[in-house]
Amino acid sequence: CPTNALSEKNDINRVLRMLNDKTKEVVVQVAPSVRVALAEEFGFPIGTFTEGKMVTALRRLGFDHIFDVNTGADFTIVEESKELINRLTKGTGPLPMFTSCCPGWYKYMEMFEPEFRHNISTCKSPNEMLGALVKYYFQQQNKEVRIVSIMPCTAKKHEVVKYGDIDAILTTRELAQLIKYKNIDYKSLPDGKLDQPFGLYSGAGLIFGATGGVMEAALRTASQHLNKTQKPVDIEIVRDSIGRKEVEIKTDTKTLKVAIINGLNNARLFLKDLKEGKTQVDFVEIMACPGGCVNGGGQPLIDYSKIQLSEVIKKRAKPLYLNDKKSQVRASHENEQVKKVYKELLGENDELIHRLLHNK
Numbered sequence: 001c002p003t004n005a006l007s008e009k010n011d012i013n014r015v016l017r018m019l020n021d022k023t024k025e026v027v028v029q030v031a032p033s034v035r036v037a038l039a040e041e042f043g044f045p046i047g048t049f050t051e052g053k054m055v056t057a058l059r060r061l062g063f064d065h066i067f068d069v070n071t072g073a074d075f076t077i078v079e080e081s082k083e084l085i086n087r088l089t090k091g092t093g094p095l096p097m098f099t100s101c102c103p104g105w106y107k108y109m110e111m112f113e114p115e116f117r118h119n120i121s122t123c124k125s126p127n128e129m130l131g132a133l134v135k136y137y138f139q140q141q142n143k144e145v146r147i148v149s150i151m152p153c154t155a156k157k158h159e160v161v162k163y164g165d166i167d168a169i170l171t172t173r174e175l176a177q178l179i180k181y182k183n184i185d186y187k188s189l190p191d192g193k194l195d196q197p198f199g200l201y202s203g204a205g206l207i208f209g210a211t212g213g214v215m216e217a218a219l220r221t222a223s224q225h226l227n228k229t230q231k232p233v234d235i236e237i238v239r240d241s242i243g244r245k246e247v248e249i250k251t252d253t254k255t256l257k258v259a260i261i262n263g264l265n266n267a268r269l270f271l272k273d274l275k276e277g278k279t280q281v282d283f284v285e286i287m288a289c290p291g292g293c294v295n296g297g298g299q300p301l302i303d304y305s306k307i308q309l310s311e312v313i314k315k316r317a318k319p320l321y322l323n324d325k326k327s328q329v330r331a332s333h334e335n336e337q338v339k340k341v342y343k344e345l346l347g348e349n350d351e352l353i354h355r356l357l358h359n360k
């Protein structure tokens with residue numbers, strides 16, 4: 001809550017108990033936008049990208065495996081793009097298709113706009129997908145692990161009870177509190193490396209943290225199927241949405257109409273237009289928080305007497321796009337680690353893939 005009248009249920013003690021219990025290994029998985037905001041709690045400027053320090057801090061806190069929700073986002077994109085293409089070409093579900101990764105939006109839809117429940121993608125969120133894959137991966141080795149997620153989001157805490165794969169969720173702010181409680185000097189930490197097989201991600205997985213990022217990531221993969229010649233990577237037209245943006249994406253086989261919405265009031269007005277036939281689109285990204293997850297409810301608090309919200313969103317989103325640009329792999333379906341998991345862990349078994357990665 002921007003006025004601090006409400007705050008998240010603090011789960012730090014729960015996580016400390018897990019870390020102190022040596023009978024089970026503890027996995028931690030971190031969402032894309034945490035790494036561009038965590039450092040603000042330690043005196044760094046807004047939007048400083050400190051993935052390496054964050055990994056070392058998690059290692060020093062005692063987590064046994066450090067995985068990345070960006071990799072989960074790559075799985076989400078592969079699954080969501082497949083679903084979109086099937087809806088577009090085979091009519092397997094209603095259009096427009098809505099993204100399903102934001103629990104704030106999902107809950108809003110369930111409570112206030114249930115007539116759209118079949119429009120929402122059946123994909124679990126990246127955090128839920130990764131949780132299911134990690135639990136399954138360790139089960140195959142006869143190991144039971146506990147999973148802690150670090151999220152920019154207070155609404156994500158609901159994902160602990162939704163499927164039972166995730167055992168606790170800390171916000172970016174709570175992780176910072178934990179690091180301070182353990183007297184870890186964040187500023188002086190060396191860079192650490194994520195663990196495999198769920199620590200290699202594409203640029204598309206990283207930009208999930210910003211508004212338009214899910215859309216761009218999905219289009220990078222979906223357009224491979226819709227295009228015969230073009231292979232678009234930087235789809236800048238879908239970036240920097242303030243509230244609501246509707247654009248057309250031309251492919252070799254079809255012109256896709258897409259919408260990028262952030263803020264639930266904008267979602268409400270958009271759905272009203274959709275119901276009244278005032279707009280028509282194929283695919284919609286909806287994020288509850290203005291600017292997307294970089295501005296999530298669990299991120300470090302900002303003194304808005306000193307800086308405008310739009311500036312904060314820009315500063316935190318910028319390093320996501322810069323690092324995406326520098327990535328060797330830009331599209332989710334080209335992530336070698338993702339391909340390997342589909343082949344070796346999931347055996348390309350459609351029933352298993354659906355059970356682990358989809359809602360229904």
Ligand code: SF4
Nearest residue numbers: 102104153289293296
């Ligand atoms: Fe959570 Fe906000 Fe991101 Fe939705 S947009 S997943 S509510 S941080």
